[in-house]
Amino acid sequence: NWKKHMLPEKNDTDSIEQDIVHHTITTLCRGVYNIDKLAMYQATAHSVRDRLLEDWNCTQEALHKENPKRCYYMSMEFLIGRALDNALNCLKVKKNYKESVNNLGFSLEDLLVEEKDAALGNGGLGRLAACYMDSTATLDYPTWGYGLRYQYGIFKQIIKDGYQNEMPDYWLNFDNPWEFPRTDIRYEVRFHGYVATKMNEKGESRMSWEGGDKVQAMAYDVPIPGFDTKGCGNIRLWSSKPLNTFDFDSFNAGDYERSVSEQTNAQNLTSVLYPNDNHLVGKELRLKQEYFFVSASLQDIIHRFKRAKCPWKDFPDKVAVQMNDTHPTLAVPELQRILVDVEGLEWDDAWDIVTRTFAFTNHTVLPEALECWSVPMMEKILPRHMQIIYDINLFFLQKVERDFSPDRELLKRISIIEETSPQQVRMAYLAVVGSHTVNGVAALHSDLIRKNLFNDFVKYYGPEKFINITNGITPRRWLYQSNPALRDLITKTLGSEDWATHLDLLQGLKKYADDAAFQDAWADVKLQNKKRLADWIKTNMNITVNPHALFDIQVKRIHEYKRQFMNILSVIYRYKSLKKMSAEDLEQQVPRVVIFGGKAAPGYYIAKLVIKLINSAADVINNDVSIKDMLKVVFIPDYNVSLAEIIVPASDISQHISTAGTEASGTSNMKFVLNGGLILGTVDGANIEICEQIGKENIFMFGVLADAVDDIRHNQKYHGLFIDASLQVVIDAIQGGEFGDPSVFGPLINTLTYGGDYYLISTDFKSYLQEHTVVDDTFRDRAVWNKKSIMCTAGMGFFSSDRAVRTYAEKIWKLKPFKVGV
Ligand code: 26W
Numbered sequence: 001n002w003k004k005h006m007l008p009e010k011n012d013t014d015s016i017e018q019d020i021v022h023h024t025i026t027t028l029c030r031g032v033y034n035i036d037k038l039a040m041y042q043a044t045a046h047s048v049r050d051r052l053l054e055d056w057n058c059t060q061e062a063l064h065k066e067n068p069k070r071c072y073y074m075s076m077e078f079l080i081g082r083a084l085d086n087a088l089n090c091l092k093v094k095k096n097y098k099e100s101v102n103n104l105g106f107s108l109e110d111l112l113v114e115e116k117d118a119a120l121g122n123g124g125l126g127r128l129a130a131c132y133m134d135s136t137a138t139l140d141y142p143t144w145g146y147g148l149r150y151q152y153g154i155f156k157q158i159i160k161d162g163y164q165n166e167m168p169d170y171w172l173n174f175d176n177p178w179e180f181p182r183t184d185i186r187y188e189v190r191f192h193g194y195v196a197t198k199m200n201e202k203g204e205s206r207m208s209w210e211g212g213d214k215v216q217a218m219a220y221d222v223p224i225p226g227f228d229t230k231g232c233g234n235i236r237l238w239s240s241k242p243l244n245t246f247d248f249d250s251f252n253a254g255d256y257e258r259s260v261s262e263q264t265n266a267q268n269l270t271s272v273l274y275p276n277d278n279h280l281v282g283k284e285l286r287l288k289q290e291y292f293f294v295s296a297s298l299q300d301i302i303h304r305f306k307r308a309k310c311p312w313k314d315f316p317d318k319v320a321v322q323m324n325d326t327h328p329t330l331a332v333p334e335l336q337r338i339l340v341d342v343e344g345l346e347w348d349d350a351w352d353i354v355t356r357t358f359a360f361t362n363h364t365v366l367p368e369a370l371e372c373w374s375v376p377m378m379e380k381i382l383p384r385h386m387q388i389i390y391d392i393n394l395f396f397l398q399k400v401e402r403d404f405s406p407d408r409e410l411l412k413r414i415s416i417i418e419e420t421s422p423q424q425v426r427m428a429y430l431a432v433v434g435s436h437t438v439n440g441v442a443a444l445h446s447d448l449i450r451k452n453l454f455n456d457f458v459k460y461y462g463p464e465k466f467i468n469i470t471n472g473i474t475p476r477r478w479l480y481q482s483n484p485a486l487r488d489l490i491t492k493t494l495g496s497e498d499w500a501t502h503l504d505l506l507q508g509l510k511k512y513a514d515d516a517a518f519q520d521a522w523a524d525v526k527l528q529n530k531k532r533l534a535d536w537i538k539t540n541m542n543i544t545v546n547p548h549a550l551f552d553i554q555v556k557r558i559h560e561y562k563r564q565f566m567n568i569l570s571v572i573y574r575y576k577s578l579k580k581m582s583a584e585d586l587e588q589q590v591p592r593v594v595i596f597g598g599k600a601a602p603g604y605y606i607a608k609l610v611i612k613l614i615n616s617a618a619d620v621i622n623n624d625v626s627i628k629d630m631l632k633v634v635f636i637p638d639y640n641v642s643l644a645e646i647i648v649p650a651s652d653i654s655q656h657i658s659t660a661g662t663e664a665s666g667t668s669n670m671k672f673v674l675n676g677g678l679i680l681g682t683v684d685g686a687n688i689e690i691c692e693q694i695g696k697e698n699i700f701m702f703g704v705l706a707d708a709v710d711d712i713r714h715n716q717k718y719h720g721l722f723i724d725a726s727l728q729v730v731i732d733a734i735q736g737g738e739f740g741d742p743s744v745f746g747p748l749i750n751t752l753t754y755g756g757d758y759y760l761i762s763t764d765f766k767s768y769l770q771e772h773t774v775v776d777d778t779f780r781d782r783a784v785w786n787k788k789s790i791m792c793t794a795g796m797g798f799f800s801s802d803r804a805v806r807t808y809a810e811k812i813w814k815l816k817p818f819k820v821g822v
Contacts (some may be wrong), residue, residue, distance in 0.1 A: 001377065002366055002620050006054075009050055009051045009054065011051075011091075011093050011096055011104065012096065013096050013099045013100045014100075016047065016093070016096055016097060016100040017100045017103055019047035019050065019106070020040075020044055020047050020100065020101070020104060020629060021043075021366060022041045022047075022188055023042075023044075023046040023047055024039065024040075024043040025305070025561075026049040027042070027043065028042055028043055029382070030043075032559065033344070035113060037106065037114050038174070040101070040104070040106050040111055040114075040178060041084070041111040041112075041114035041115060042174070042289040042598060043178040043524035044084070044101060044111055044793075045084050045096070045178070046084075046106075046177050048084060048087050048088060048091070048093075048097075048177075049087075049177050049178065049223075049268060050509060051091055051093070052087055052091070052223050052225055052559075053223065054233060055225065055230050055231065055232035055821075056221075056223045057088060057222075057231075057302060058230060058235065058820055058821055059230070059232045059820050060230075060234070060377070062818070062820040062821075063142055063818065064665060066818065067308050067318070067728060068142055068816065068818050069142070069317060069318050069319070069320065069813075069814065069815055069816075070142045070143065070144065070318070070320070070809075070815075071136070071141065071142065071143040071144075071319075071320040071321070071809070071813040071815050072143070072144050072145075072146055072297065072301055072319065072320070072321045072322070073129065073136075073143060073144070073145045073146070073322050073324065074145075074147075074293075074294070074297060074324060074328040075125070075126070075129040075133060075135065075145060075324035075328070076145070076147065076148060076289070076293060076324070076325075076328065077120060077121030077122060077125055077129060077273070077291065077327075078118070078121055078126055078130050078133070078145060078147050078222075078235055078237075078325075078328040079118075079119060079120065079121030079122070079123070079126030079127040079129070079130050079154075079159045079641060080117075080119075080120065080130045080222070080235075080641070080644055081117050081118065081119075081130070081477070081640070081641030081642055081645075082112065082115045082116075082117055082118075082641070083115065083118070083178045084111070084112055084115050085112050085481055086134075086225065086476065086477060087225050089227070089476065089480060089481055089756065090138075090225035090226060090227045090228070090476070090535070091225060092185065092228065093110075093311075096521060101683075101746040104473045105575075109277075109454065110144070113485055113642075116171045117153070117171070117640050117641055117642050118153065118173070118178070118222075118639070119153035119154045119169060119171065119640055120147065120148070120149075120150050120153050120237075120273060121153075121154065121623055122154060122273070122275065122276070122277040122555075122557065123277045123556065123557040124277075124363070124556075124652060124664075124666070124667055124668075125363050125741050127667060128324075128441075128471055128667060128801075129324055129640065130362075131266075131472065131473050131474040131477070131520065131801040132801055132804070132805055132808075133145050133224045133233055133235060133727070134137070134224065134226075134227075134274050134427060134474040134476060134477065134801065135472070135800075135801040135802045135804070136224075136805050136806040136809075137175065137224045137225060137226035137227075137229070137231060137233030137603055138226040138227045138228070138229060138474075138476070138501060138802065139226070139230040139802060139805060139809075139817055140229055140817040140818055140819045141574065141809050141811075141813075141815055141817055141818070142815065143233060144233065144236060145224070145233075145235035145387065146235070146236050146237075146238075146293070146297040146300075147236075147237050147238075147293070148237060148270050148273075148289060148292075149179070149237035149238060149239040149270060150270055150271065150272055150273040151170065151171075151270070151271050151272070152168050152169055152170060152171075152272040152273065153169045153171050153173055153269060153273055154169060154273055154275055154599065154640075155167060155168060155275055155599070155602065156168070156169050156243065156638055157453045157599050157610070157637055157638040157639070158637060158638070159615060159635065159637045160217055162611070162612045162613075162615030162616050163608065163611065163612050164599070164600055164608050164612075166275075166602050169354045174217065176437050178223070179220045179237070180221045180222075180223075181218070181220055181221050182218065182219040182220065182221060183218065183299075184218035184221070185218065185300070186216050186217065186218045186241070187216070187217045187295070187296045187299040187300065188214045188215070188216055188217075188243065188281070188329060189214065189215050189216070189217055189291070189292050189295045189296060190209065190211050190212050190213070190214050190295075191214075191215075191288060191291070191381050191382070192211070192212035192213055192380065192381060192383075193209055193210055193211035193212025193213075193266075193383065193403040194209075194210055194211050194212075194383060195207055195210070195383050195384050195387060196208050199528050200344045201344070203432070205725065206340070206341050206344065206710060207340075207341050207387070208341055209294050209337070209341065209383070209384040210292070210453050212795055213262070213266075214243050215240050215241070215242065215243060215269060215292070216240065216241045216242065216243050216268035217238040217239070217240060217241075217265070217292060217295070217296030217299075218238070218240075218241050219236050219237070219238060219239075219296075219300070220236070220237045220238075221234050221235070221236055221237075222234065222235040222236075222237060222399060222781075223805050224619065227476050227480075227500060227501060228501065230816065230819075230820050230821030231819065231820050231821075232820075236297075236300065236621055238265055238270065238292065238293060238296045239270050239295070239755075240260075240267055240268075240269035240270045240292060240687070241266065241267060242263035242267055242683075243265075243266070246770075250524050255314045255327070261310065261353055261810045266367040267288060267792070269285070269292055270289065270292070272371055273669070274286050274289075274603055275599075275602055276366070276601045276603075276604075277559065277563075277600060277601060278364055278366050278369040278371070278557075278559060279366075279367065279368050279369055279604070280370065280371050281374065281603070282372070282374070284377060285327060286379065287377065287378070287381060287382075288381060289326055289331055290328065290329075290680060291330050291334075291381070291382060291491055292332045292336050293327075293328065293796060294328050294331040295334060297328075297331070298331060299339065301321075301789060303336065305318055305319060307778070309552050309800055309808065310343060312343065313349070313353065314338065315356075315357060316353060316356035316357045319357055320429065320527065320720070320812070320813040320814065320815060321358050321359070321799070322356050322359050322360075322361065322582045322812070322813070323358060323359065323360045323361065323431060323435070324361055324363075325361060325362065325364070326360070326362075326427035326428050326430075326431050326464060326749070327371070327439060328369045329371075329427045329428075329430050329431040329487050330382070330385065331358065332354060332358060332430060332431065332433075332434030332435075333358065333385045333388040333389050333392065333430075333434075334385065335353075335354050335358075335531065336351060336388055336392070336698045337352075337384055337385065337388055339353060339354070340388075341384070343495075343732040345347070347391075347395075351378075351392075352393075353433060353435075354434060355435065355436055355610060356436055357432075357436075358434050358435045358436070359435050359436060359437040359438070359439070359812045359813070360430065360432065360434075360435040360437075360439075360443075361438075361439050361440075361469075362431075362438065362439070362440055362441070362449055362454075362664075363441055363664050363665075364451070364653065364664050365448055365449060365452065365453055365661070365662070365664065366561065366662065369677050370379065370426070370427070370428055370453075371423065371428065372418065372426055372427065373424065373425045373427065373613035374422050374424055374470075375422055375423040375424065375425060376422050376423075376776040378425060379612070379704070380601070382503055385698070386425075389416060389417075389425055389430065390417070392416065392430070392433060393415060393416040393417055393433075394436070396416070397411055397415060398413070400411065400414060400460055401610050404460050405485075405568030406461075409757060410456060412554075412820065413456055414429070414457065414460070414650045415429075416429045416430050417435060417485060418683070426445070427622075428453065428454075429457075431590040432454060432457050433457075433492070436465070437465060437466075437811070437812045438457075438466050438471075439466070439467045439468060439469045439812070440452065440466075440468050440664065441466050441469070441470065441471045441664050441665040441686075442468070442470050442471060442664060442665035442666075442685050442686040442688070442689060443467075443470060443591055443688065443689055444661070444684065444685060444688055444706060445468075445664040445685060446467070446468030447468075448661060449466070449785070450466050454466060458516050464731065466809060467812075469804055469807050469808060469811070469812075470665065470686060470689055470798075470799075471666075471667050471670070471686060471799075471801075471804060472667075472798075472799050472800050472802070472803055472804035473667055473671055473674070473799060473800070473801055473806070474802075475500055475503050475674065475800055475802075476799045477645070478502060478648065478670075478671045478676055479594055479643075480497075480500050480673075481677060482644075482645035482646070482648060483525075483529065483648075483649040483675050484528075485525040485528050485529065486525045486675060486676065486793075487500075489521055489522065489525055490506070490509065490793075491510060492508075493512060493518070494508045494509070494510070495738050496500050496532055497691065501802065503796065503798075503799075503800035503802065503803075504797035504798075505738070505795060505796040505797070506793055506794050506795075506797050507794055507795075507797060508773050508794075509790055509793060509794040510528060510790075510791065510794045512790065512796075513787045513790040513791055513794070514787060516783070518790070519783060519786040519787065519790070520690045520786075521788075522676065522786055522789060522790055523782065523786050525676075526649075526652070526676060526789065527547060527548075527648075528650075529649040529650045530546045530547040530551055530650045532649075532650065533551070533595075533646055533647060534546075534547045536646055536664035537634055537636070540769055541634065541635055541636070541637075543632065545593045545632050545634065546591055546593065546629060546632075547555075548591070549590075549591035549592055549593045549597065549629075549632070550551070550590055550591065550593070550652045550653065550775070550779050551593050551595075551651050551652045551653070552590045552593065552594045552595065552652065552653045552654075552680075552775075553595045553596075553597075553647060553650070553653070553654045553655070553657040553672070554567050554594075554595070554596055554597075554598075554656075554657075555597035555598055555636070555639050555643075555644065555647055555654075555668065555788070556595055556608040556653065556666075556668055557598050557599060557600075557601075558598045558599065558600040558604075558608075558611060559600075559604075560605060560606060560607065560751065560758070561658050561659055561662040561663065561759055562657070562663065562781050563657050563658060563659065563759055563761060564598070564610050564614070564721065564771050565610050565613070565659065565748065565751075565761060566657060566759075566761045566764065566768060567594075567596070567655055567763070568596075568610070568613055568614045568617055568633075569727065569730045569761070570603060570730075570768060570769060570772060571594050571617060571621070571631070571633055572617055572630060572730045572733060572734070572739075573726055573727075573729060573730050573769060574592070574626065574720065574772070575617070575620075575621050575624075575631055576729055576730070577735060577772065578627045578630050578631060579624075579626060579627060586627070586628055586630060587628075589630045589776075590737070590776040590779050591629060591630050591631070592630070592631050592632070592782060593632045593633075593634065594631070594632070594633045594634070595633075595634045595635075595647070596614050596633075596634070596636070597636040597637075597639030597643065598639050599638075601779070606745070606747065606748060606751060606753055609744070609748040609786035610748065611635065612744065613734070613739065613745055613748060614635050615635050616630075616739040616744075617633055617739050618633035618634065618635060619739075619740075619773045620738065620739055621633050636637050646669070648668070648671045648677070649675045650674055650675060651672050651675070651678075651787065652678065652779065652785075653667070653676050653677065653678050653679070653680050653700070653775055654678075654679060654680070655671035655679075655680050655681065656668070656669040656679060656680075656681040656682070656684070656685070656687055657680070657681060657703070657764075657768070658681050658682055658684050658685065659682070659683060659684070659709065659759045659764075660682050660683050660684045660703060660704055660705050660706040660708070660709055661707075661709050662684065662707030662759075663684045663685040664685055665685045665686040666684075666686050666687065667686070668683065668793060669685070669686055669687055669690060670686060670690065670796065670799040673690055673694065673792045673793070673796055673799075674792075674793060674796045674799065675793070675794055676789040676790065676793045677789070678698065678699065678775075678785075678788060678789065678792060679699050679700065679701075679793065680771060680775060681699065681700070681702075681773070682701070682703040682764070683701055683705050683706070684706065687699070687701070689798070690799070692797075693795045693796065693797075693798050693799070694792050694794075694795035694796070695795065696790055697788070698788045698791045698795070699741040699794055700775055700778075701775060702764065702767040702768050702771040703764040703767055703768065704760065704763055704764060706794055709760065712760060712763055713756075713758065713760070715783055716756055717756055718764075721753075721757050721763075722751075723762050724762065724765055724766050725752070725767065726762075726769055727752075727762055727765045727766075728765060731749060731752070731753075734749060735749065743817055
């Protein structure tokens with residue numbers, strides 16, 4: 001009888017209208033007399049979710065029956081953004097929804113912006129996870145994401161007097177149609193306690209983790225629609241809840257308040273996303289979040305594995321786990337603990353299963369971003385895991401000594417435990433030892449981790465364990481959805497939409513790159529997108545910018561290594577130069593709008609000063625009529641995924657100017673180029689491969705190479721640094737008070753001068769200015785520029801996250817697509 005009632009939702013406009021009205025009345029308890037845009041968005045979203053759920057159930061049921069190998073993508077961050085537009089596109093129902101919503105007296109575009117971003121991530125790593133979930137769903141890979149359901153996503157950035165202020169992002173205030181609470185899926189997670197010895201069922205002596213405090217993890221499922229497939233993926237997010245058991249000790253002592261406050265503590269565990277990007281702070285609560293996440297996810301994975309009654313040795317044939325950076329690395333000792341202590345396996349058999357299950361992606365080489373946890377803290381919170389980590393390390397070092405080299409210096413270097421005071425657990429090393437494959441995220445980055453960070457491991461394990469998988473982005477969100485004008489032009493030119501799932505087909509645009517009519521159509525799309533952004537800036541910031549000017553954009557987390565500081569210094573240099581020009585010369589200049597956006601970690605003082613300098617400079621420059629609108633500076637507040645969807649399609653130039661060797665890959669570089677924006681960048685991260693794919697004549701590159709950086713730093717330290725005259729002009733202007741109280745910027749300027757200029761701004765500044773001149777000169781010839789822009793988009797096929805995910809599936813997960821509904 002079930003089947004009889006499982007009728008598919010109909011997608012004609014009349015049925016859609018009926019469903020929306022139905023949800024307005026039943027789900028929202030509202031009527032036509034009190035429905036506003038937000039309520040209408042909610043009713044619409046609920047009707048779309050109904051359609052998604054059919055696919056979700058279909059997929060999960062088929063997976064349950066067939067039980068193929070699955071992959072679990074473990075990530076502390078998923079920076080998803082909005083869901084409605086994406087779901088409409090994936091289900092191919094947007095056109096009809098537009099009409100239905102219209103018939104009900106609203107505009108779909110108005111409703112889409114009512115949705116709050118799901119901002120459960122900091123930056124690149126979290127957004128990458130979201131793109132990969134889009135691709136695994138689209139390609140029908142049986143993959144689930146596991147993460148945490150933070151109640152506060154990344155903070156909301158407010159700019160006050162030019163400074164960044166942070167406001168909490170309590171994003172779950174209204175009902176969230178895109179998550180399903182699974183009240184029946186709950187696991188207990190333990191902290192603290194002690195280790196005892198116990199007999200297991202077979203009469204063997206085993207360690208057992210006892211006592212301590214327990215909290216509960218409850219599951220929330222976020223369906224991830226695939227594009228043009230019946231298959232639907234899932235991200236399972238864990239939320240901490242108090243255990244419903246009675247704390248008799250507190251009760252006996254009559255301490256009711258304490259038992260309630262402990263319940264609150266338990267709930268607080270998943271309250272907030274730590275807002276640090278590429279910087280470890282080492283807080284106890286963060287360590288607890290990491291273990292909570294890992295423990296709940298593994299219990300869930302094991303529960304699913306056990307349903308099929310396979311022997312434990314088959315676990316790696318049914319389960320692949322990808323660790324998104326070191327944040328989930330406690331999964332390694334946790335699985336070992338479960339197998340040995342709870343399931344009674346022998347250590348070596350368990351370790352074999354563990355190391356055939358896990359793989360690890362490294363996303364950064366910055367020393368301050370590498371996770372190290374103090375042994376005493378770990379001992380207190382996870383006493384059994386600390387023992388297991390010591391044992392993993394002991395057996396590993398014994399093997400290295402026996403099979404490879406007795407060199408004590410090497411053993412010290414390669415040890416998972418760092419012999420500082422107190423001792424530290426190097427999580428990246430634990431992740432390497434516990435995984436079968438380790439990958440970097442761009443060719444240069446993978447080379448660098450093989451040469452530096454993991455060099456001893458490469459020598460011991462051999463090079464095959466360390467591979468490269470260059471990052472990718474989903475063309476669905478980052479072109480199809482965010483740039484409808486370009487989407488339609490491309491589809492019309494190529495004759496179908498197939499490029500959206502086979503991005504290499506963009507190559508087909510190359511033959512039109514010299515076609516004047518096509519160039520005009522292409523340029524017209526870019527202009528429309530620049531106007532859309534200019535309108536946003538006017539409406540939200542009351543700054544007027546000329547859409548015909550060159551739009552020069554740098555949006556990303558604010559970090560010294562990303563060198564937004566160098567960018568604003570060059571803007572000030574440009575301003576000073578413009579001011580010196582005669583009226584005739586001024587007229588000949590290429591007008592520029594320089595756009596910044598991005599959040600600084602709340603405790604990152606220098607990064608926050610960079611934001612202040614940008615805003616102070618903007619204030620002066622934008623109000624100086626003498627430069628005749630030849631330069632405008634805009635800092636867009638609260639940069640997030642939804643804003644990126646408006647900003648990215650509007651660039652002529654985007655900047656990716658990290659010190660060579662510091663940006664592992666970058667992914668916004670790919671988004672801009674896919675949308676026909678040119679790059680001004682350093683020879684770093686994925687810029688290098690973008691250059692290879694689109695051709696070096698279509699990218700503006702400058703600066704020293706990664707392999708020169710160490711020597712330059714050394715020389716600067718011992719022989720002093722050289723500040724070029726052009727840079728000195730800018731420093732003088734700031735110190736002379738042209739952009740407000742110079743004492744404010746003292747510490748920032750000091751990072752250049754007295755700080756030894758660690759990120760080599762003084763080294764690269766001159767070639768950076770020169771390349772800016774090349775950019776200006778190129779922009780003057782619109783035909784030349786348009787051709788480059790077309791060649792950019794046409795060459796970006798490689799950077800689809802579909803390619804990246806397929807490579808993961810083939811090289812690491814050994815996973816096959818699993819198609820449903822055919
Ligand atoms: C524990 C503190 C912390 C938090 C986040 C350390 C490190 C991180 C992330 C790994 C930082 C991050 O997002 N890295 C970025 O990952 C992107 C996806 O691979 C790359 O494109 C960026 O270059 C890299 O900075």
